[in-house]
Amino acid sequence: MVTLRDIALATGLSVATVSYALRGDSRVTAETTRRVLCASRRLGYEGNFSARALSVGRSHIISVAVHDLMLPFSAELAARVSQAALERGYVAVVRQTKTEPSLERSVVAGEPGLFADGTILCPGTLQAHAIRRASTRPLVLFDGNPRFPVYDMVVTPGLAGGFDAVSHLVDVGCRRIGVIGAAYRPLVKAAHAFDMTSQRVAGCLKALRRAGVEADGSRFVGTGNWYADAAAAAVRERIEAGWDFDGVFCMTDTVALATIGELQRHGIRVPQDVKVVGFDGIGIGLEQYPTLTSVRIDFDDAASKLVDLLVERIEHDNEEHSPVVLTARHTLVPGESTGSGAAGVRRRSAG
Amino acid sequence: MVTLRDIALATGLSVATVSYALRGDSRVTAETTRRVLCASRRLGYEGNFSARALSVGRSHIISVAVHDLMLPFSAELAARVSQAALERGYVAVVRQTKTEPSLERSVVAGEPGLFADGTILCPGTLQAHAIRRASTRPLVLFDGNPRFPVYDMVVTPGLAGGFDAVSHLVDVGCRRIGVIGAAYRPLVKAAHAFDMTSQRVAGCLKALRRAGVEADGSRFVGTGNWYADAAAAAVRERIEAGWDFDGVFCMTDTVALATIGELQRHGIRVPQDVKVVGFDGIGIGLEQYPTLTSVRIDFDDAASKLVDLLVERIEHDNEEHSPVVLTARHTLVPGESTGSGAAGVRRRSAG
Numbered sequence: 001m002v003t004l005r006d007i008a009l010a011t012g013l014s015v016a017t018v019s020y021a022l023r024g025d026s027r028v029t030a031e032t033t034r035r036v037l038c039a040s041r042r043l044g045y046e047g048n049f050s051a052r053a054l055s056v057g058r059s060h061i062i063s064v065a066v067h068d069l070m071l072p073f074s075a076e077l078a079a080r081v082s083q084a085a086l087e088r089g090y091v092a093v094v095r096q097t098k099t100e101p102s103l104e105r106s107v108v109a110g111e112p113g114l115f116a117d118g119t120i121l122c123p124g125t126l127q128a129h130a131i132r133r134a135s136t137r138p139l140v141l142f143d144g145n146p147r148f149p150v151y152d153m154v155v156t157p158g159l160a161g162g163f164d165a166v167s168h169l170v171d172v173g174c175r176r177i178g179v180i181g182a183a184y185r186p187l188v189k190a191a192h193a194f195d196m197t198s199q200r201v202a203g204c205l206k207a208l209r210r211a212g213v214e215a216d217g218s219r220f221v222g223t224g225n226w227y228a229d230a231a232a233a234a235v236r237e238r239i240e241a242g243w244d245f246d247g248v249f250c251m252t253d254t255v256a257l258a259t260i261g262e263l264q265r266h267g268i269r270v271p272q273d274v275k276v277v278g279f280d281g282i283g284i285g286l287e288q289y290p291t292l293t294s295v296r297i298d299f300d301d302a303a304s305k306l307v308d309l310l311v312e313r314i315e316h317d318n319e320e321h322s323p324v325v326l327t328a329r330h331t332l333v334p335g336e337s338t339g340s341g342a343a344g345v346r347r348r349s350a351g
Numbered sequence: 352m353v354t355l356r357d358i359a360l361a362t363g364l365s366v367a368t369v370s371y372a373l374r375g376d377s378r379v380t381a382e383t384t385r386r387v388l389c390a391s392r393r394l395g396y397e398g399n400f401s402a403r404a405l406s407v408g409r410s411h412i413i414s415v416a417v418h419d420l421m422l423p424f425s426a427e428l429a430a431r432v433s434q435a436a437l438e439r440g441y442v443a444v445v446r447q448t449k450t451e452p453s454l455e456r457s458v459v460a461g462e463p464g465l466f467a468d469g470t471i472l473c474p475g476t477l478q479a480h481a482i483r484r485a486s487t488r489p490l491v492l493f494d495g496n497p498r499f500p501v502y503d504m505v506v507t508p509g510l511a512g513g514f515d516a517v518s519h520l521v522d523v524g525c526r527r528i529g530v531i532g533a534a535y536r537p538l539v540k541a542a543h544a545f546d547m548t549s550q551r552v553a554g555c556l557k558a559l560r561r562a563g564v565e566a567d568g569s570r571f572v573g574t575g576n577w578y579a580d581a582a583a584a585a586v587r588e589r590i591e592a593g594w595d596f597d598g599v600f601c602m603t604d605t606v607a608l609a610t611i612g613e614l615q616r617h618g619i620r621v622p623q624d625v626k627v628v629g630f631d632g633i634g635i636g637l638e639q640y641p642t643l644t645s646v647r648i649d650f651d652d653a654a655s656k657l658v659d660l661l662v663e664r665i666e667h668d669n670e671e672h673s674p675v676v677l678t679a680r681h682t683l684v685p686g687e688s689t690g691s692g693a694a695g696v697r698r699r700s701a702g
Contacts, residue, residue: 024397034463037463037464038462038463040402040463041402041461041462041463041487044487045402046375046401046402046403047401047402048399048400048401048402049399049400049401049402049405050397050398050399050400051391051392051396051397051398051399051400052397054400054464058464059462059463059464059465060462060464061462061464061465063444068430069420069426069427069429069430069433069445070426070427070430072423072426074426075420075421075423075425075426075429076420076421078420078426078445078447079419079420079421079447082420082446082447091446091457091462092446093414093444093445093446093465094420094429094444094445094446095433095442095443095444095445096429096430096433103437106442110392111389111392111410111411111412111442112385112388112389112391112392112410113388113405113409113410113411113412113465113466113467114410114412114444114464114465114466115464115465115466116464136392136395228638232638254638257638257639258638260639260640261638261639261640261642262640264639264640265640287579287583287605287608287609287612288608288611288612288639289611289612289613289615289616291612
């Protein structure tokens, strides 16, 4: 049977301090409480913890919820956030929600047995008010709705990224530009909708307008979702109906890779016949020939911003301040898929 | 201030039962204890839990540790295990260890604040005895050393998979077969080493021998690691030194994709000039042209086996039994990269 004395010996603290810490006494610092909890857990202590000890003692665990670890975007974000958390002394534990409301709610509400100090959530279905109702802990959102922010948030640069993607296609000479993975909506509507697709479309339409190229609803190829299957099927259908694009902007890199594969399979050459730009900059776009030109989200920047915002909230939990919305940095990385990739393009160390 | 009465109201239990549950009294069932812990956490109860309550009450959390979420293999395994856990009423929380011994140790020992019922670990650096010393909870390994199993384990079919990969190359007519991602070692040595590489190499050598093709150490192209960069660099070097393979077996799909990309970049056609087989069957091999022929590990099967073994251990924690070693199912999935992919090859719904 493990006693307070054993914990005191293991930590080099006095029995009294150990006892105070387990009770959650406010005279014991968070760091000491953490040491005591850690030792008691390691030794298999069977006595009592106060809920307060578990709370003030801080677990230094951050709960991270992404949509689907099968998607490279989710997996890469989770990887970078894990790394950023580690560098700040926190452990990230990752879950996938598959955008199921019940799973999103349980992430936000916390599981019994998981005492996280705070949560980073990529929201899927749950609306801000439902998140607020369920939440018990500091929370930061990734790619939530930035129009009425209830929480601190980091967003991907949809508008600026879409603009850069299509400006690049114009710059390399494309005029019959298609969009894969989004339905058409007029600029004025797209610019005022804050979902990811609309923002990327609005950026695209802005770039077309600036270049004096007329936007045309029939050039938007919807795919239903952004999985490779759906994208390949939509592109195949379009090829069979008659392909007349000299450049395409794909809503994600996964969509872009599936598009390139389908074009090549039908003998349409990339970049000679069609130039292709993706969006995300996930590692997998850089392994193939042609390497993918993409709006590369700086995942390290996004992860640092997410974790910094959350740690700030954790460490100043009681202070009210208005929600902060930050945008992750991005760069258009030219690749072989728009004929602009030099051999010198730096490959990333990602599998 | 939240009281026992509030928890009783929220759960529909009596105050006495709530009190017993929080003390970890053995007369309260695990399921009831779990309901009480859940409600107390949700309501923000600040009183005491006994460590025993947290332990008998079962958190229904499984801690899952993979190498690196940037690797599709790790991410896909984590995704499938999360799904398998959910189907059995457990929540998987995922961490990446980057095969750092200190992170592996803390996964096995448990974090303060994370009361998982058990752990699924992809071991990297930590040896079995170190795992055993640190472990406090039921544990199942994925791809550990199956020679002296200390824990239940699921392994990938390295030997059988390597054999199938190279037999397929022989079947489609290849005779100058190269191996990318592994150094040569004679069959007798490879067959008795249980690391992943040796097992795959042993399978390859067995297939060559069966086909009467002489194994040749100079046909093994080491890459240092299995990241895309390293593989592309090694292939580039080999092309510059003179490429004379008509078929290659790549140690992973990531290595295979990088190999195909580099070959195409140098005007060497796949599958016309060289046929390529990968290993893993991760989703990303199916988006491109040519689609990748690969030894596809059945990740759903691996995940089910891992979670079933762990849940068995969790629910019968005190019973001694010898470690079980199971092998994940695999299939050789023919793709366009060996000229054997029909248009009817089923694409998987993975991004």
